[in-house]
Amino acid sequence: MSRTIQVGLIGFGLSGRYFHAPFLTVNPHFKLAKVVERHRNEAEAFDSSIQTVRSHKDLLADPAIDLIIVGSPNDTHFPYAKAALEAGKHVLIEKPFANTLEQARDLLELAKQKGLVAIPYQNRRYDADFLTIQQVLRENQLGDVVEYECRYDRYRPDILDSWKEKDPEGGGNLFNLGPHLIDQAIALFGLPQAVSGDVRIIRKGGILDDYFDVKLFYADKRVILKSSMLAVDNSLRYIIHGTKGSFIKHGLDIQEETQRKNILPNTPDWGAEPESQYGTLTTTNGRFTFPSQPGNYHHFYDNLYRAIVGEIPQEVTPEQALAVMRIIELAGESSRTKAVLEF
Structure with missing residues:
Protein backbone atom coordinates (compact mmCIF):
# COMPACT_ATOMS: atom_id res chain seq x y z
CA MET A 1 0.00 0.00 0.00
CA SER A 2 1.10 3.54 -0.71
CA ARG A 3 2.06 5.63 2.28
CA THR A 4 3.11 9.21 2.83
CA ILE A 5 6.60 9.76 4.23
CA GLN A 6 6.61 12.56 6.80
CA VAL A 7 9.74 14.65 6.32
CA GLY A 8 11.71 16.91 8.62
CA LEU A 9 14.25 19.17 6.92
CA ILE A 10 17.22 20.67 8.77
CA GLY A 11 18.09 23.95 7.08
CA PHE A 12 16.30 26.03 4.47
CA GLY A 13 19.17 27.55 2.55
CA LEU A 14 20.00 26.91 -1.09
CA SER A 15 19.67 23.14 -0.75
CA GLY A 16 16.45 23.10 1.24
CA ARG A 17 14.69 25.88 -0.63
CA TYR A 18 15.60 25.07 -4.21
CA PHE A 19 16.36 21.36 -4.28
CA HIS A 20 14.40 19.51 -1.60
CA ALA A 21 11.29 21.54 -0.85
CA PRO A 22 10.01 21.91 -4.45
CA PHE A 23 10.33 18.21 -5.25
CA LEU A 24 8.86 17.08 -1.94
CA THR A 25 5.94 19.47 -2.48
CA VAL A 26 4.88 17.94 -5.79
CA ASN A 27 5.62 14.29 -4.88
CA PRO A 28 2.53 12.60 -3.39
CA HIS A 29 4.68 10.10 -1.50
CA PHE A 30 6.20 12.81 0.72
CA LYS A 31 4.95 15.49 3.07
CA LEU A 32 7.40 18.18 4.16
CA ALA A 33 6.01 18.62 7.65
CA LYS A 34 8.68 20.50 9.62
CA VAL A 35 11.73 22.61 8.85
CA VAL A 36 14.47 23.70 11.22
CA GLU A 37 15.31 27.40 10.88
CA ARG A 38 17.09 29.08 13.75
CA HIS A 39 15.80 32.61 13.23
CA ARG A 40 13.69 32.85 10.08
CA ASN A 41 10.39 31.47 8.81
CA GLU A 42 11.16 31.17 5.10
CA ALA A 43 9.81 27.63 4.84
CA GLU A 44 6.39 28.80 6.01
CA ALA A 45 6.52 31.56 3.40
CA PHE A 46 7.21 28.88 0.78
CA ASP A 47 4.36 26.67 2.05
CA SER A 48 2.13 27.74 4.91
CA SER A 49 1.45 24.11 5.88
CA ILE A 50 5.08 23.65 6.95
CA GLN A 51 5.78 24.04 10.65
CA THR A 52 8.97 25.86 11.67
CA VAL A 53 10.99 24.53 14.59
CA ARG A 54 14.20 25.99 16.03
CA SER A 55 16.21 22.86 16.80
CA HIS A 56 16.95 19.52 15.17
CA LYS A 57 16.02 17.97 18.50
CA ASP A 58 12.43 19.07 17.92
CA LEU A 59 12.38 16.94 14.77
CA LEU A 60 13.91 13.92 16.44
CA ALA A 61 11.38 14.06 19.25
CA ASP A 62 8.44 13.92 16.83
CA PRO A 63 7.38 10.26 16.39
CA ALA A 64 5.45 11.16 13.22
CA ILE A 65 8.60 12.15 11.31
CA ASP A 66 9.90 9.28 9.15
CA LEU A 67 12.74 10.95 7.25
CA ILE A 68 15.26 13.59 8.26
CA ILE A 69 17.00 15.57 5.53
CA VAL A 70 20.27 17.09 6.73
CA GLY A 71 20.80 20.27 4.71
CA SER A 72 22.88 22.18 7.25
CA PRO A 73 26.63 23.02 7.08
CA ASN A 74 29.01 20.13 6.51
CA ASP A 75 30.38 19.97 10.05
CA THR A 76 26.87 19.09 11.29
CA HIS A 77 26.18 16.27 8.83
CA PHE A 78 27.61 13.48 10.95
CA PRO A 79 26.22 14.43 14.38
CA TYR A 80 22.75 15.31 13.04
CA ALA A 81 22.51 12.19 10.88
CA LYS A 82 23.74 9.95 13.68
CA ALA A 83 21.20 11.42 16.09
CA ALA A 84 18.45 10.92 13.53
CA LEU A 85 19.35 7.28 12.97
CA GLU A 86 19.53 6.68 16.70
CA ALA A 87 16.01 8.13 16.92
CA GLY A 88 14.80 5.63 14.32
CA LYS A 89 14.60 8.04 11.37
CA HIS A 90 15.77 7.47 7.82
CA VAL A 91 18.32 10.08 6.72
CA LEU A 92 19.06 11.88 3.47
CA ILE A 93 22.29 13.82 3.80
CA GLU A 94 23.47 16.65 1.59
CA LYS A 95 26.88 16.04 0.09
CA PRO A 96 29.36 15.36 1.43
CA PHE A 97 27.79 12.39 3.17
CA ALA A 98 30.21 12.96 6.06
CA ASN A 99 33.51 14.74 6.65
CA THR A 100 35.59 11.56 6.92
CA LEU A 101 35.47 7.99 5.67
CA GLU A 102 35.32 6.77 9.26
CA GLN A 103 32.23 8.89 9.94
CA ALA A 104 30.57 7.58 6.78
CA ARG A 105 31.23 4.00 7.86
CA ASP A 106 29.76 4.68 11.29
CA LEU A 107 26.55 6.11 9.79
CA LEU A 108 26.06 3.27 7.34
CA GLU A 109 26.73 0.61 9.95
CA LEU A 110 24.23 2.23 12.31
CA ALA A 111 21.63 2.44 9.53
CA LYS A 112 22.18 -1.23 8.69
CA GLN A 113 21.77 -2.24 12.33
CA LYS A 114 18.49 -0.38 12.58
CA GLY A 115 17.13 -1.31 9.15
CA LEU A 116 17.05 2.31 7.99
CA VAL A 117 18.00 4.12 4.81
CA ALA A 118 21.01 6.45 4.98
CA ILE A 119 21.84 8.02 1.63
CA PRO A 120 23.76 11.00 0.25
CA TYR A 121 21.92 13.49 -1.95
CA GLN A 122 23.51 12.73 -5.31
CA ASN A 123 21.06 14.64 -7.47
CA ARG A 124 23.64 15.25 -10.21
CA ARG A 125 23.11 11.67 -11.37
CA TYR A 126 19.88 13.03 -12.80
CA ASP A 127 21.25 16.08 -14.60
CA TYR A 301 13.06 11.02 -4.69
CA ASP A 302 11.06 8.22 -6.32
CA ASN A 303 13.92 5.81 -5.67
CA LEU A 304 14.29 7.11 -2.11
CA TYR A 305 10.61 6.46 -1.42
CA ARG A 306 10.74 2.93 -2.78
CA ALA A 307 13.88 2.21 -0.77
CA ILE A 308 12.26 3.47 2.45
CA VAL A 309 9.16 1.30 1.99
CA GLY A 310 11.33 -1.69 1.10
CA GLU A 311 10.38 -2.15 -2.56
CA ILE A 312 13.85 -1.81 -4.10
CA PRO A 313 17.41 -1.02 -2.96
CA GLN A 314 18.62 2.56 -2.87
CA GLU A 315 20.17 3.55 -6.18
CA VAL A 316 23.07 5.40 -4.55
CA THR A 317 24.45 2.42 -2.67
CA PRO A 318 26.28 2.45 0.66
CA GLU A 319 29.36 1.09 -1.11
CA GLN A 320 29.32 4.02 -3.51
CA ALA A 321 28.87 6.52 -0.67
CA LEU A 322 31.96 5.07 1.02
CA ALA A 323 33.93 5.11 -2.23
CA VAL A 324 33.28 8.82 -2.71
CA MET A 325 34.61 9.56 0.77
Whole structure:
Protein backbone atom coordinates (compact mmCIF):
# COMPACT_ATOMS: atom_id res chain seq x y z
CA MET A 1 0.00 0.00 0.00
CA SER A 2 1.10 3.54 -0.71
CA ARG A 3 2.06 5.63 2.28
CA THR A 4 3.11 9.21 2.83
CA ILE A 5 6.60 9.76 4.23
CA GLN A 6 6.61 12.56 6.80
CA VAL A 7 9.74 14.65 6.32
CA GLY A 8 11.71 16.91 8.62
CA LEU A 9 14.25 19.17 6.92
CA ILE A 10 17.22 20.67 8.77
CA GLY A 11 18.09 23.95 7.08
CA PHE A 12 16.30 26.03 4.47
CA GLY A 13 19.17 27.55 2.55
CA LEU A 14 20.00 26.91 -1.09
CA SER A 15 19.67 23.14 -0.75
CA GLY A 16 16.45 23.10 1.24
CA ARG A 17 14.69 25.88 -0.63
CA TYR A 18 15.60 25.07 -4.21
CA PHE A 19 16.36 21.36 -4.28
CA HIS A 20 14.40 19.51 -1.60
CA ALA A 21 11.29 21.54 -0.85
CA PRO A 22 10.01 21.91 -4.45
CA PHE A 23 10.33 18.21 -5.25
CA LEU A 24 8.86 17.08 -1.94
CA THR A 25 5.94 19.47 -2.48
CA VAL A 26 4.88 17.94 -5.79
CA ASN A 27 5.62 14.29 -4.88
CA PRO A 28 2.53 12.60 -3.39
CA HIS A 29 4.68 10.10 -1.50
CA PHE A 30 6.20 12.81 0.72
CA LYS A 31 4.95 15.49 3.07
CA LEU A 32 7.40 18.18 4.16
CA ALA A 33 6.01 18.62 7.65
CA LYS A 34 8.68 20.50 9.62
CA VAL A 35 11.73 22.61 8.85
CA VAL A 36 14.47 23.70 11.22
CA GLU A 37 15.31 27.40 10.88
CA ARG A 38 17.09 29.08 13.75
CA HIS A 39 15.80 32.61 13.23
CA ARG A 40 13.69 32.85 10.08
CA ASN A 41 10.39 31.47 8.81
CA GLU A 42 11.16 31.17 5.10
CA ALA A 43 9.81 27.63 4.84
CA GLU A 44 6.39 28.80 6.01
CA ALA A 45 6.52 31.56 3.40
CA PHE A 46 7.21 28.88 0.78
CA ASP A 47 4.36 26.67 2.05
CA SER A 48 2.13 27.74 4.91
CA SER A 49 1.45 24.11 5.88
CA ILE A 50 5.08 23.65 6.95
CA GLN A 51 5.78 24.04 10.65
CA THR A 52 8.97 25.86 11.67
CA VAL A 53 10.99 24.53 14.59
CA ARG A 54 14.20 25.99 16.03
CA SER A 55 16.21 22.86 16.80
CA HIS A 56 16.95 19.52 15.17
CA LYS A 57 16.02 17.97 18.50
CA ASP A 58 12.43 19.07 17.92
CA LEU A 59 12.38 16.94 14.77
CA LEU A 60 13.91 13.92 16.44
CA ALA A 61 11.38 14.06 19.25
CA ASP A 62 8.44 13.92 16.83
CA PRO A 63 7.38 10.26 16.39
CA ALA A 64 5.45 11.16 13.22
CA ILE A 65 8.60 12.15 11.31
CA ASP A 66 9.90 9.28 9.15
CA LEU A 67 12.74 10.95 7.25
CA ILE A 68 15.26 13.59 8.26
CA ILE A 69 17.00 15.57 5.53
CA VAL A 70 20.27 17.09 6.73
CA GLY A 71 20.80 20.27 4.71
CA SER A 72 22.88 22.18 7.25
CA PRO A 73 26.63 23.02 7.08
CA ASN A 74 29.01 20.13 6.51
CA ASP A 75 30.38 19.97 10.05
CA THR A 76 26.87 19.09 11.29
CA HIS A 77 26.18 16.27 8.83
CA PHE A 78 27.61 13.48 10.95
CA PRO A 79 26.22 14.43 14.38
CA TYR A 80 22.75 15.31 13.04
CA ALA A 81 22.51 12.19 10.88
CA LYS A 82 23.74 9.95 13.68
CA ALA A 83 21.20 11.42 16.09
CA ALA A 84 18.45 10.92 13.53
CA LEU A 85 19.35 7.28 12.97
CA GLU A 86 19.53 6.68 16.70
CA ALA A 87 16.01 8.13 16.92
CA GLY A 88 14.80 5.63 14.32
CA LYS A 89 14.60 8.04 11.37
CA HIS A 90 15.77 7.47 7.82
CA VAL A 91 18.32 10.08 6.72
CA LEU A 92 19.06 11.88 3.47
CA ILE A 93 22.29 13.82 3.80
CA GLU A 94 23.47 16.65 1.59
CA LYS A 95 26.88 16.04 0.09
CA PRO A 96 29.36 15.36 1.43
CA PHE A 97 27.79 12.39 3.17
CA ALA A 98 30.21 12.96 6.06
CA ASN A 99 33.51 14.74 6.65
CA THR A 100 35.59 11.56 6.92
CA LEU A 101 35.47 7.99 5.67
CA GLU A 102 35.32 6.77 9.26
CA GLN A 103 32.23 8.89 9.94
CA ALA A 104 30.57 7.58 6.78
CA ARG A 105 31.23 4.00 7.86
CA ASP A 106 29.76 4.68 11.29
CA LEU A 107 26.55 6.11 9.79
CA LEU A 108 26.06 3.27 7.34
CA GLU A 109 26.73 0.61 9.95
CA LEU A 110 24.23 2.23 12.31
CA ALA A 111 21.63 2.44 9.53
CA LYS A 112 22.18 -1.23 8.69
CA GLN A 113 21.77 -2.24 12.33
CA LYS A 114 18.49 -0.38 12.58
CA GLY A 115 17.13 -1.31 9.15
CA LEU A 116 17.05 2.31 7.99
CA VAL A 117 18.00 4.12 4.81
CA ALA A 118 21.01 6.45 4.98
CA ILE A 119 21.84 8.02 1.63
CA PRO A 120 23.76 11.00 0.25
CA TYR A 121 21.92 13.49 -1.95
CA GLN A 122 23.51 12.73 -5.31
CA ASN A 123 21.06 14.64 -7.47
CA ARG A 124 23.64 15.25 -10.21
CA ARG A 125 23.11 11.67 -11.37
CA TYR A 126 19.88 13.03 -12.80
CA ASP A 127 21.25 16.08 -14.60
CA ALA A 128 20.45 16.30 -18.30
CA ASP A 129 24.10 15.95 -19.30
CA PHE A 130 24.78 12.87 -17.19
CA LEU A 131 21.57 11.12 -18.28
CA THR A 132 22.58 11.86 -21.87
CA ILE A 133 26.08 10.47 -21.34
CA GLN A 134 24.56 7.28 -19.95
CA GLN A 135 22.48 7.03 -23.12
CA VAL A 136 25.53 7.60 -25.33
CA LEU A 137 27.46 4.85 -23.54
CA ARG A 138 24.47 2.50 -23.39
CA GLU A 139 24.07 2.80 -27.16
CA ASN A 140 27.81 2.16 -27.62
CA GLN A 141 28.19 5.37 -29.61
CA LEU A 142 31.82 5.78 -28.46
CA GLY A 143 33.05 2.21 -28.35
CA ASP A 144 35.31 1.52 -25.37
CA VAL A 145 35.92 4.67 -23.32
CA VAL A 146 39.63 5.43 -22.96
CA GLU A 147 39.44 8.91 -21.40
CA TYR A 148 36.66 10.64 -19.50
CA GLU A 149 36.95 14.21 -18.29
CA CYS A 150 34.34 16.06 -16.28
CA ARG A 151 34.65 19.69 -15.19
CA TYR A 152 32.54 21.78 -12.82
CA ASP A 153 34.03 25.26 -12.98
CA ARG A 154 32.91 28.65 -11.74
CA TYR A 155 34.18 32.19 -11.89
CA ARG A 156 34.16 33.50 -8.34
CA PRO A 157 37.31 35.62 -7.83
CA ASP A 158 36.18 37.03 -4.47
CA ILE A 159 36.20 34.92 -1.32
CA LEU A 160 32.65 34.57 -0.02
CA ASP A 161 31.88 35.18 3.65
CA SER A 162 30.63 31.62 3.94
CA TRP A 163 31.53 28.48 5.86
CA LYS A 164 32.02 26.79 2.47
CA GLU A 165 35.05 29.00 1.89
CA LYS A 166 36.31 29.50 5.44
CA ASP A 167 35.42 26.56 7.69
CA PRO A 168 38.12 23.85 7.62
CA GLU A 169 35.58 21.35 8.99
CA GLY A 170 34.07 20.32 5.68
CA GLY A 171 34.63 23.49 3.67
CA GLY A 172 36.56 23.86 0.45
CA ASN A 173 35.82 23.04 -3.16
CA LEU A 174 36.80 19.38 -3.04
CA PHE A 175 34.13 18.74 -0.41
CA ASN A 176 31.64 21.05 -2.11
CA LEU A 177 31.71 19.98 -5.76
CA GLY A 178 33.98 16.93 -5.63
CA PRO A 179 31.28 14.50 -4.42
CA HIS A 180 29.15 15.18 -7.51
CA LEU A 181 31.92 14.48 -10.01
CA ILE A 182 33.32 11.50 -8.12
CA ASP A 183 29.90 9.88 -7.67
CA GLN A 184 29.12 10.20 -11.38
CA ALA A 185 32.42 8.54 -12.29
CA ILE A 186 31.79 5.67 -9.87
CA ALA A 187 28.26 5.23 -11.20
CA LEU A 188 29.65 4.89 -14.73
CA PHE A 189 32.86 2.93 -14.24
CA GLY A 190 32.88 1.41 -10.76
CA LEU A 191 35.77 1.58 -8.32
CA PRO A 192 39.20 2.74 -9.54
CA GLN A 193 42.50 1.00 -8.98
CA ALA A 194 44.34 4.15 -7.87
CA VAL A 195 43.86 7.88 -7.26
CA SER A 196 45.96 11.00 -7.65
CA GLY A 197 45.03 14.53 -6.66
CA ASP A 198 46.16 18.11 -7.08
CA VAL A 199 44.18 20.18 -4.56
CA ARG A 200 45.15 23.83 -4.29
CA ILE A 201 44.28 27.42 -3.36
CA ILE A 202 44.53 29.60 -6.48
CA ARG A 203 42.71 32.79 -5.42
CA LYS A 204 44.52 35.56 -3.56
CA GLY A 205 43.43 35.55 0.06
CA GLY A 206 41.94 32.09 -0.21
CA ILE A 207 41.70 30.05 2.97
CA LEU A 208 40.48 26.70 1.68
CA ASP A 209 41.02 24.81 -1.57
CA ASP A 210 39.31 26.31 -4.60
CA TYR A 211 40.85 24.11 -7.29
CA PHE A 212 41.18 20.38 -7.72
CA ASP A 213 42.34 17.97 -10.39
CA VAL A 214 41.59 14.38 -9.41
CA LYS A 215 42.56 11.44 -11.57
CA LEU A 216 41.08 7.96 -11.22
CA PHE A 217 43.13 5.11 -12.67
CA TYR A 218 41.38 2.15 -14.29
CA ALA A 219 42.97 -0.72 -16.22
CA ASP A 220 41.64 0.53 -19.56
CA LYS A 221 40.91 4.22 -19.05
CA ARG A 222 41.68 7.42 -17.18
CA VAL A 223 39.03 9.53 -15.47
CA ILE A 224 39.83 13.21 -14.93
CA LEU A 225 37.71 15.29 -12.54
CA LYS A 226 38.43 19.02 -12.34
CA SER A 227 37.02 22.17 -10.78
CA SER A 228 38.30 25.73 -10.60
CA MET A 229 36.84 28.87 -9.07
CA LEU A 230 38.80 31.01 -11.54
CA ALA A 231 37.36 29.89 -14.88
CA VAL A 232 35.84 32.85 -16.71
CA ASP A 233 34.70 30.52 -19.48
CA ASN A 234 33.16 27.73 -17.43
CA SER A 235 30.72 26.21 -19.89
CA LEU A 236 32.72 23.05 -20.69
CA ARG A 237 31.43 20.05 -18.74
CA TYR A 238 32.46 16.78 -20.37
CA ILE A 239 35.01 15.47 -22.85
CA ILE A 240 34.81 11.72 -23.47
CA HIS A 241 36.99 9.84 -25.94
CA GLY A 242 36.39 6.25 -26.98
CA THR A 243 37.66 3.81 -29.58
CA LYS A 244 34.83 4.75 -31.96
CA GLY A 245 34.01 8.37 -31.15
CA SER A 246 34.11 11.42 -28.91
CA PHE A 247 31.40 13.27 -27.02
CA ILE A 248 31.71 16.87 -25.82
CA LYS A 249 29.11 18.65 -23.71
CA HIS A 250 28.78 22.27 -22.55
CA GLY A 251 26.34 23.96 -20.20
CA LEU A 252 24.99 23.23 -16.72
CA ASP A 253 21.71 21.42 -16.10
CA ILE A 254 18.85 23.95 -15.97
CA GLN A 255 16.84 22.52 -13.07
CA GLU A 256 18.46 24.63 -10.36
CA GLU A 257 18.16 27.79 -12.47
CA THR A 258 14.48 27.01 -13.13
CA GLN A 259 13.73 26.46 -9.44
CA ARG A 260 15.35 29.78 -8.56
CA LYS A 261 12.60 31.37 -10.66
CA ASN A 262 10.07 29.86 -8.22
CA ILE A 263 8.80 27.41 -10.81
CA LEU A 264 7.74 24.12 -9.24
CA PRO A 265 9.04 20.93 -10.88
CA ASN A 266 5.60 19.78 -12.05
CA THR A 267 5.54 21.94 -15.17
CA PRO A 268 5.52 20.54 -18.72
CA ASP A 269 8.91 19.77 -20.28
CA TRP A 270 10.62 19.93 -16.89
CA GLY A 271 14.39 19.77 -17.20
CA ALA A 272 14.44 19.96 -20.99
CA GLU A 273 17.61 21.73 -22.12
CA PRO A 274 17.72 24.31 -24.92
CA GLU A 275 19.21 23.02 -28.16
CA SER A 276 22.17 25.36 -27.63
CA GLN A 277 23.30 23.01 -24.82
CA TYR A 278 23.05 19.80 -26.78
CA GLY A 279 26.27 17.80 -26.92
CA THR A 280 28.41 17.03 -29.94
CA LEU A 281 29.05 13.43 -30.99
CA THR A 282 31.96 12.93 -33.38
CA THR A 283 32.64 9.57 -35.02
CA THR A 284 34.42 8.38 -38.15
CA ASN A 285 31.11 9.04 -39.94
CA GLY A 286 31.11 12.74 -39.06
CA ARG A 287 30.03 15.22 -36.41
CA PHE A 288 26.48 15.28 -35.05
CA THR A 289 24.42 17.23 -32.53
CA PHE A 290 23.18 14.79 -29.91
CA PRO A 291 19.90 15.84 -28.21
CA SER A 292 19.94 15.92 -24.42
CA GLN A 293 17.78 13.79 -22.19
CA PRO A 294 15.65 15.99 -19.89
CA GLY A 295 17.13 16.44 -16.43
CA ASN A 296 14.90 14.96 -13.76
CA TYR A 297 15.62 14.99 -10.03
CA HIS A 298 12.22 13.35 -9.49
CA HIS A 299 13.94 10.01 -10.07
CA PHE A 300 16.07 10.47 -6.95
CA TYR A 301 13.06 11.02 -4.69
CA ASP A 302 11.06 8.22 -6.32
CA ASN A 303 13.92 5.81 -5.67
CA LEU A 304 14.29 7.11 -2.11
CA TYR A 305 10.61 6.46 -1.42
CA ARG A 306 10.74 2.93 -2.78
CA ALA A 307 13.88 2.21 -0.77
CA ILE A 308 12.26 3.47 2.45
CA VAL A 309 9.16 1.30 1.99
CA GLY A 310 11.33 -1.69 1.10
CA GLU A 311 10.38 -2.15 -2.56
CA ILE A 312 13.85 -1.81 -4.10
CA PRO A 313 17.41 -1.02 -2.96
CA GLN A 314 18.62 2.56 -2.87
CA GLU A 315 20.17 3.55 -6.18
CA VAL A 316 23.07 5.40 -4.55
CA THR A 317 24.45 2.42 -2.67
CA PRO A 318 26.28 2.45 0.66
CA GLU A 319 29.36 1.09 -1.11
CA GLN A 320 29.32 4.02 -3.51
CA ALA A 321 28.87 6.52 -0.67
CA LEU A 322 31.96 5.07 1.02
CA ALA A 323 33.93 5.11 -2.23
CA VAL A 324 33.28 8.82 -2.71
CA MET A 325 34.61 9.56 0.77
CA ARG A 326 37.67 7.36 0.26
CA ILE A 327 38.53 9.05 -3.03
CA ILE A 328 38.21 12.50 -1.44
CA GLU A 329 40.60 11.47 1.32
CA LEU A 330 43.03 9.84 -1.11
CA ALA A 331 42.97 12.90 -3.38
CA GLY A 332 43.89 15.12 -0.45
CA GLU A 333 46.66 12.81 0.69
CA SER A 334 47.97 12.45 -2.87
CA SER A 335 48.09 16.22 -3.25
CA ARG A 336 50.14 16.53 -0.06
CA THR A 337 52.54 13.66 -0.83
CA LYS A 338 52.72 14.04 -4.65
CA ALA A 339 52.06 10.31 -4.99
CA VAL A 340 49.60 8.08 -6.82
CA LEU A 341 47.78 6.07 -4.16
CA GLU A 342 46.10 2.68 -4.42
CA PHE A 343 42.36 2.76 -3.85
